[in-house]
Amino acid sequence: MPGCVEDKYNFYTNRRLQGDILEKLSAAEERALVATELEVFPLNLYEVRRTVKAILDLFGRNSIFAEYTVHDFSHVEKMLADLEWIIPDRTKDAMTPADWLLVVLSVYFHDLGLVVTEDEFANRDIHISYPGTRSILCGSDPS
Numbered sequence: 001m002p003g004c005v006e007d008k009y010n011f012y013t014n015r016r017l018q019g020d021i022l023e024k025l026s027a028a029e030e031r032a033l034v035a036t037e038l039e040v041f042p043l044n045l046y047e048v049r050r051t052v053k054a055i056l057d058l059f060g061r062n063s064i065f066a067e068y069t070v071h072d073f074s075h076v077e078k079m080l081a082d083l084e085w086i087i088p089d090r091t092k093d094a095m096t097p098a099d100w101l102l103v104v105l106s107v108y109f110h111d112l113g114l115v116v117t118e119d120e121f122a123n124r125d126i127h128i129s130y131p132g133t134r135s136i137l138c139g140s141d142p143s
Contacts, residue, residue, distance in 0.1 A: 023049065026080035032104040035097035045104070052076070052108045058115050071111045079107045 023046065025033065035041050053073040069075075083103065087095075095103075 026077065028080050028083045028100055028104050031095070031097060031100035035101035038098070041098065041101060048105070048108060052112070055112060055115055068114070071114055075111065076107055080104065
């Protein structure tokens with residue numbers, strides 16, 4: 001039946017095989033892609049991936065978090081590849097496309113908070129939540 005999930009999955013697979021500019025997806029992303037054809041998940045996984053990659057490429061440009069390991073999109077790709085051995089085959093078989101989509105989006109988004117502009121970093125003390133958060137984390141009076 002036209003428009004069914006399998007047809008859309010085959011469409012994306014065929015486009016990749018024909019050499020379109022779609023990026024190679026991990027096995028987890030391939031499984032998640034099927035969920036994007038469900039009415040409850042109206043998103044373009046390729047566009048989400050492209051946007052997250054562009055944002056994470058900004059990580060470390062201004063020496064903030066310079067002591068951290070690499071957290072660009074290669075880190076996301078490594079985590080997606082690691083899912084293949086972290087998640088047992090029996091569990092993979094039981095997971096639905098929606099489960100895979102939520103796992104993949106979690107991997108995509110988990111480090112976005114590390115992308116901080118120089119202005120955000122310089123003005124962190126005036127943000128309404130920073131003094132209280134600093135007090136909790138450091139155990140000191142924020143003033």
